[in-house]
Amino acid sequence: MDNNNRRSLTPFQRKWHDIIFEANTPAGKLFDVILLVLILLSVIVIMMESVASLGTRFGIWFRVLEWLFTIVFTLEFIFRIYCSYRPRAYIFSFYGLIDLLCILPMYLEFIFGGAHFLLIIRVLRLLRVLRIFKLVQFINESQQLVLAMKNSRRKIGVFFFFIILLTIVLGSLMYVIESAHNSGFTSIPISVYWAVVTLTTVGYGDIAPVTPLGQAFSAMIMIMGYAIIAVPTGIVTVEMNRIRSKNEVSMQVCPNCMREGHDIDAVYCKYCGSKMEK
Amino acid sequence: MDNNNRRSLTPFQRKWHDIIFEANTPAGKLFDVILLVLILLSVIVIMMESVASLGTRFGIWFRVLEWLFTIVFTLEFIFRIYCSYRPRAYIFSFYGLIDLLCILPMYLEFIFGGAHFLLIIRVLRLLRVLRIFKLVQFINESQQLVLAMKNSRRKIGVFFFFIILLTIVLGSLMYVIESAHNSGFTSIPISVYWAVVTLTTVGYGDIAPVTPLGQAFSAMIMIMGYAIIAVPTGIVTVEMNRIRSKNEVSMQVCPNCMREGHDIDAVYCKYCGSKMEK
Amino acid sequence: MDNNNRRSLTPFQRKWHDIIFEANTPAGKLFDVILLVLILLSVIVIMMESVASLGTRFGIWFRVLEWLFTIVFTLEFIFRIYCSYRPRAYIFSFYGLIDLLCILPMYLEFIFGGAHFLLIIRVLRLLRVLRIFKLVQFINESQQLVLAMKNSRRKIGVFFFFIILLTIVLGSLMYVIESAHNSGFTSIPISVYWAVVTLTTVGYGDIAPVTPLGQAFSAMIMIMGYAIIAVPTGIVTVEMNRIRSKNEVSMQVCPNCMREGHDIDAVYCKYCGSKMEK
């Protein structure tokens, strides 16, 4: 990142910036670990509150804890803005938005009841875990995964577009076939939902065909689904293969015969035997 | 396309041909966008009518709207034929047939009740969306997908043939094992349907084995299904890999014979033997 | 095949051998087509008999038809032996054994009731369809599929061995967790069946965990199953890729520079430019 547009910080701000935003110093690491523990505790409290037997007995304690966590995270958010070189950039960054989303639901509950369960989104803050513990290898791997998904996003987009059209058509056909036989295909949207459940091989069984024609047609859809489920797998596999291959062949050229395609550990050219420059 | 067999159009027809069939002019784009909106509205109306609670309350309005949409699309279809250079070619083209199928069900309902729900097939007209918005990249990607499916159609055909024979045999065996125990395997066709549901890992659970022998046999079928589901995935992945690799072939053209498709490491043209420029 | 050990046939036998075993002559093709139709009819009759509503009404007719088909196929089987150059080899060949299996159940029913439904195995005789209609391309493709499965049979064998051990261990753990809570995990074999249903992602739902611990453990099994289902897919894909690649690179060597790896359509060596021998 360029250092322009950076506002100047006081020494106090700068010191805390290093603690909050970096994880190189012992203090910075300690801060991050405490944060992680608080996030985990907060997520566990929300989960426990949602369990009826616990929620009714300890409800009041859970609410108190949730308010405490929310206040702590709100203060942290404000402090992050205060210590940031570019407050605006932080707020609109990926992590900044998540930090905001993680405190908003509590305040929103004054307007919409039950909204505070959305606080669970705090779990996404755990994504920082990779950065904090310097799991560089894992970051590298996850970037490869993200890159593979990114490179295949267009193909997957087209695939999803076809799947949506297909499920609407198949669902409607099943509605015409089954709707008169009390089999759960009560409307076209429900039938489209059934088509998605079937094509993705999830198969809840909450809706299932009962007429012979409907069952024969479903069987056809499922066998067709065999070929369809192969498509995204193929897309992603091919993409990963390319990323993997690129990472493995050296970009070096032999200084003598000028040929490429050498392994990364090659010292001599495998074609003409002349020494290669490192 | 060759320009033979084209009938000559009046200026009026030609002007509208550009608006209806092309999407290069502002007027053509506007026409297509309006069409898309109408198609989407029409699909939503049909979906809503199928929902019982809405269908009974607003039924009459939905029918009126559906008739309106059908009349508009009918007029559009006639106008497309009128403005086309080769009306016959248009009618029997992929899009022409869909355009026809999208208005027929409404008229068919005078003969078969409930047929008008098939109007939902209109959703397929949305396929034009790719062309209209000049999503060239997406068209390219979707052509790659279609090509991969096309190239592997024989292997997938053979695979489906085996699957059908296999499900008939497995279903019948389960029928012999389970039919005496009131477990839903009431006939061979139903048992074949169960075998398809199981092998494809959909697993509704509307029919499930209850005898120990039946459950042991099902478990064997499922584990076998592990290897089977790998087959179409393998077929499609290999095919996509090839298409991808071909796209990575050198863009070089032989300076002598002007042919393409050379490997990246080629020094001489593999067709005419003349030296290639690096 | 070598021509030794062949017994000599009379001209009558030889003529019928060509009709029955070959599909080159019009008579041979006709014979095969009639046979296919009879097999299909026979399979349909057995399926229809198993449907309760049809079976009780037309039961007697179905039995008559089944006896008729069985007599025809028995005569055909005897005639095949009579016309074969090597009767023993025919009987113990893949097709010979299927031909025998396709008539046996009818006679076995005198001993075991209900066995005649196994006649459905006749459907396997349809495998001949590939040979009869000279669908050479399809035979080639199916051989590639069979070869891929064959080459990966050891890896898949090891994989199945692991899966069986794994499901036994996981099933027993779930039995210990769930058995006291009336949730369908009534015995270890049933729990192992559940583990197979879950790991293969079939998921009938006839048995599902009800305790929080059981559900948490199941969720872990399912996520683990994500990685497991990838294994057979990987095995088969890699194998298919190799078969595909082998089929595509010419085995030709350049007569001048002796290098390999030329495309099948190459006329000149891509490394030294000298003409290659076809």
Added chain:
Amino acid sequence: MDNNNRRSLTPFQRKWHDIIFEANTPAGKLFDVILLVLILLSVIVIMMESVASLGTRFGIWFRVLEWLFTIVFTLEFIFRIYCSYRPRAYIFSFYGLIDLLCILPMYLEFIFGGAHFLLIIRVLRLLRVLRIFKLVQFINESQQLVLAMKNSRRKIGVFFFFIILLTIVLGSLMYVIESAHNSGFTSIPISVYWAVVTLTTVGYGDIAPVTPLGQAFSAMIMIMGYAIIAVPTGIVTVEMNRIRSKNEVSMQVCPNCMREGHDIDAVYCKYCGSKMEK
């Protein structure tokens, strides 16, 4: 392995060491086969005891047999330690720990009732089957599988981390949507369990959305799951492909530096530059 730290054994110990730990001699092979049979019998007895109808009738006999097997395996374990060159290394080896785990549950039952069903873990001792029957080919194949899993463990770890965060977020959203409609989404942990069941395409159907919004959201999750299930498959396939390719690398050894791993088309050693013999 180095021979240091080995204690010296008496001839009696040495003789039995060869019988118990090796499978080269007839006596060693016999010992292993008897052991395998005992393990299988023991596993079958535990399974049968868990079946209610058998457990109540023959319960006492099963207990006697289980104690017998446990005593035999305990003696075997002690004897293995006694005959081992490095007892400590044996106890903490993979097989040593399994051997211990296979006798512990019986003794633990004095403390925890029902624990003896964990004896089923004995089935893992069958892993020795590969070693005993010298199924070298299979060992090689299974090592390739294990290697592929090992190499992709980081990518799969990252993938699992994302999946866990994703299921928590999706489950909570579904809880907020569905919890008020008596549809089984009774708490956030249950909803997370549902999200795992759905994303892995297991789909029991014990919990299924009933509100239109919940069904629409589920359909979106499932279609998204299409792309997600492709990820581990891609990871494992690419890894297997690499292992396979490496195995296809030339078996040539450089005549000068004696290093391996050269590409098949290498003319000069890529490590020391000396010419290689073809």
